[in-house]
Amino acid sequence: MFIARATTASSSTLRAAPSRAAFRSHSTRSTRLPSSSSWGRVAIGAAGALAVTYGLTRNAQTIRLEETKAPFEPSTPETRRAPDDKYLTLEEVAKHNLSQDAWVILNGNVYDLTSFHKYHPGGAAVIVQHAGQDVSSIFNPLHPPGTIENNLAPEAFKGKVDPKTAAKAAAAQDAEKARVKAVREALPPVETILGLDEFQDVASQIMVGKKGEYYHGGALDGISNAENKSSFRRCRLIPRVMRDVSVIAPQTTIFGVPSALPIYISPASNALLGHPEGELNLTRGAAKTGIVQGISFVSSFPLTDILEEKEKVEEIIGGKMGMVFQVYVRQEREKTARQVKEAIEGGCQALLLTVDSNTGDFRQSVEKMKGTTGSAEPGRKMKPFNEFTHNVHDPRLNWNDLVWLKELAGDVPIYLKGVSSIEDVRIAKEHGMKGCILSNHGGRQLDRARTGFDSLRSIHAEDPKLSSQIELYVDGGVRRGSDVLMAVALGAKGVGLGRSFLYAQAAYGEKGTIRAVRILESEIITAMQLMGVTKLDELKPEMVDCLRAL
Numbered sequence: 001m002f003i004a005r006a007t008t009a010s011s012s013t014l015r016a017a018p019s020r021a022a023f024r025s026h027s028t029r030s031t032r033l034p035s036s037s038s039w040g041r042v043a044i045g046a047a048g049a050l051a052v053t054y055g056l057t058r059n060a061q062t063i064r065l066e067e068t069k070a071p072f073e074p075s076t077p078e079t080r081r082a083p084d085d086k087y088l089t090l091e092e093v094a095k096h097n098l099s100q101d102a103w104v105i106l107n108g109n110v111y112d113l114t115s116f117h118k119y120h121p122g123g124a125a126v127i128v129q130h131a132g133q134d135v136s137s138i139f140n141p142l143h144p145p146g147t148i149e150n151n152l153a154p155e156a157f158k159g160k161v162d163p164k165t166a167a168k169a170a171a172a173q174d175a176e177k178a179r180v181k182a183v184r185e186a187l188p189p190v191e192t193i194l195g196l197d198e199f200q201d202v203a204s205q206i207m208v209g210k211k212g213e214y215y216h217g218g219a220l221d222g223i224s225n226a227e228n229k230s231s232f233r234r235c236r237l238i239p240r241v242m243r244d245v246s247v248i249a250p251q252t253t254i255f256g257v258p259s260a261l262p263i264y265i266s267p268a269s270n271a272l273l274g275h276p277e278g279e280l281n282l283t284r285g286a287a288k289t290g291i292v293q294g295i296s297f298v299s300s301f302p303l304t305d306i307l308e309e310k311e312k313v314e315e316i317i318g319g320k321m322g323m324v325f326q327v328y329v330r331q332e333r334e335k336t337a338r339q340v341k342e343a344i345e346g347g348c349q350a351l352l353l354t355v356d357s358n359t360g361d362f363r364q365s366v367e368k369m370k371g372t373t374g375s376a377e378p379g380r381k382m383k384p385f386n387e388f389t390h391n392v393h394d395p396r397l398n399w400n401d402l403v404w405l406k407e408l409a410g411d412v413p414i415y416l417k418g419v420s421s422i423e424d425v426r427i428a429k430e431h432g433m434k435g436c437i438l439s440n441h442g443g444r445q446l447d448r449a450r451t452g453f454d455s456l457r458s459i460h461a462e463d464p465k466l467s468s469q470i471e472l473y474v475d476g477g478v479r480r481g482s483d484v485l486m487a488v489a490l491g492a493k494g495v496g497l498g499r500s501f502l503y504a505q506a507a508y509g510e511k512g513t514i515r516a517v518r519i520l521e522s523e524i525i526t527a528m529q530l531m532g533v534t535k536l537d538e539l540k541p542e543m544v545d546c547l548r549a550l
C-alpha cells in the first residue's frame with residue numbers, strides 16, 4: 001500500500017506507480033523501496049510529525065498550547081509491543097476511517113497513518129480509502145519486509161487485533177464492498193436528478209452511518225447548519241416584468257477568474273469518503289462546466305494528484321480551468337508554506353484563508369457514532385478530534401499573520417473564508433485582502449454562528465457600498481438558483497456550495513458534478529428571466545424582500 005495508488009473506480013485495482021507527489025527523483029516503478037535515503041527522510045519527516053504532541057494546560061482563564069517534540073526513533077520489535085498488551089477490537093479500528101484520523105490493520109498490527117498518508121509515495125488516497133480496514137492483502141504483495149518497521153515512528157503503532165477476528169474483518173469488508181457495488185448498479189440514471197437535494201438522497205444509500213453523517217452533520221445542535229438553508233427561504237424575490245429576456249448572460253468572475261456562473265465549488269475535505277475518485281471528480285466537473293473549484297487544505301487526494309488532474313483536463317478542454325486553494329494555518333507554519341507554494345506553482349489563482357477554524361469543530365452526532373468517549377476530567381476535549389485539530393489549526397492565528405501569508409502569496413490574491421462581522425470585513429480590506437467569504441463553515445464550526453446570507457443582509461443594510469470596495473461571497477445552504485440570485489442582488493459576487501457537490505460526486509462521480517452545475521445553471525437562467533434581468537448586475541437589492549428582520 002505504501003507505493004500503490006488506486007486509479008479507477010474500483011478500489012481493488014491498484015497500480016505500482018509513484019505519484020508525482022514528492023519522490024519525483026525516483027523513476028522506479030518497482031515495488032522495492034528506493035535505495036537512496038530520501039524515502040526514509042520523508043518518512044522520517046512524517047514520523048516526526050507523528051512525534052509532535054500538544055498538551056492542553058488549563059489556567060484560570062486561558063488554555064495554553066505547549067509543544068513538545070519527541071525525538072524520532074525507528075520502531076523495533078521491542079517498541080512495537082501492544083499498549084498494555086491488549087488486543088484492539090475491529091470496531092475500535094473501524095472508527096478511525098477519515099483522512100484526519102486514519103488507522104489501518106496490517107498483518108494483525110494496527111497503525112495510525114494520519115500524519116503519514118500525505119507523504120505516502122503512492123498518494124494519500126489509497127490509505128484514506130482503506131482507513132479503518134485491514135490492508136494486509138493489498139499491502140503485502142507490494143512491499144518488502146521491514147517497510148513499516150523502518151519508516152514509521154513507534155507512536156504510529158497502536159496495538160494488535162486478535163488474529164482470530166481478522167477473517168471476520170475481511171468478510172465484513174467484502175460484504176460492504178458488495179453492498180456498495182449493488183447500490184451503485186441500482187442507482188437511478190443521473191438524468192433523473194432534477195434538484196440538488198436529490199443528490200443527498202442518492203448518496204446516503206452509498207454512505208451509510210458515520211460516513212453520511214460526516215458530510216451531513218453540523219456542530220453541536222446543528223442550529224447554524226439548519227439555518228443556512230432557511231435563511232434563504234425567509235426571503236422573497238420581487239420580479240420586474242415586461243422586459244426582453246431573450247438573451248441571458250450569467251457569466252462573471254469568481255476570485256478574479258472568469259466563471260460561467262456566479263457559483264463555485266466550496267473547498268471541502270474527504271470527497272473520497274463518498275467516491276473512490278473523490279476530488280478528481282470535482283476537478284473534471286468544474287473544468288468541463290467552466291466554474292471554479294476550491295481545493296481543501298485537507299483534501300483526501302494529495303494536492304499533486306489534483307494538480308496533475310487539472311493539467312490533464314485542461315488539455316481536454318483546451319484552456320485553463322479555475323482553481324483556488326484553501327489554506328488552514330497549521331501550528332507548523334513551514335508545512336503550510338510548503339503547501340501554499342505548491343498550490344501557487346501548480347496554477348491555483350487565489351488563496352482562501354479559512355479564518356473560522358482556529359480550533360477544531362465538534363460534531364457530536366459523528367463522535368457519538370464513532371463511540372468517542374470524553375474524559376472524567378472536566379474541560380478536556382474529546383481525543384480523536386483533539387489530535388487532529390492541534391496538528392492542523394493554529395489558535396494563535398491573527399491579523400499580523402497576513403504579512404507572512406501575503407509574502408508567500410506574491411501576486412496571488414487572498415480572500416478570507418469564514419467572516420461574519422462587518423468590522424472584520426473592514427479590517428480585511430485595510431489589510432489588502434481582495435475579498436471575504438461570509439460563511440459559518442456549513443454550520444460545522446461555531447454552532448449558532450450567523451449564516452453567511454444573514455451576514456450579507458446585515459452588511460448590506462449597514463453599509464450598502466462596502467460590496468463595491470471589497471469582493472463579498474457567501475456560502476452555506478445554497479440549494480437553488482433563486483438563492484444565488486438573492487445573494488448577488490444583495491452585493492455578493494458569487495456563492496459557494498460544499499455539500500451539494502460532495503453528494504453529487506459521491507453518487508455519480510464526474511457525471512454527478514456536471515449534472516449539479518447544469519441543474520443550477522438552468523435554475524439561475526430561468527430565475528433571471530422570470531426576474532426580468534439579463535445580466536447579473538441588473539439584480540438590485542430592492543428586488544429582495546426579507547420577510548423576517550435580522
Ligand SMILES: Cc1cc2nc3c(=O)[nH]c(=O)nc-3n(C[C@H](O)[C@H](O)[C@H](O)COP(=O)(O)O)c2cc1C
Nearest residue numbers: 215266267268269296354441442476477497498499
Ligand atoms: C464534509 C465537509 C468538509 C468541509 N471541509 C472544509 C475544509 O476542509 N475547509 C474549509 O474551509 N471548509 C470546509 N467545509 C466548509 C465548506 O467549504 C462550506 O463552507 C460549506 O460546506 C458551505 O455549506 P453547504 O455545505 O451548505 O454548501 C467543509 C464542509 C463539509 C460539508
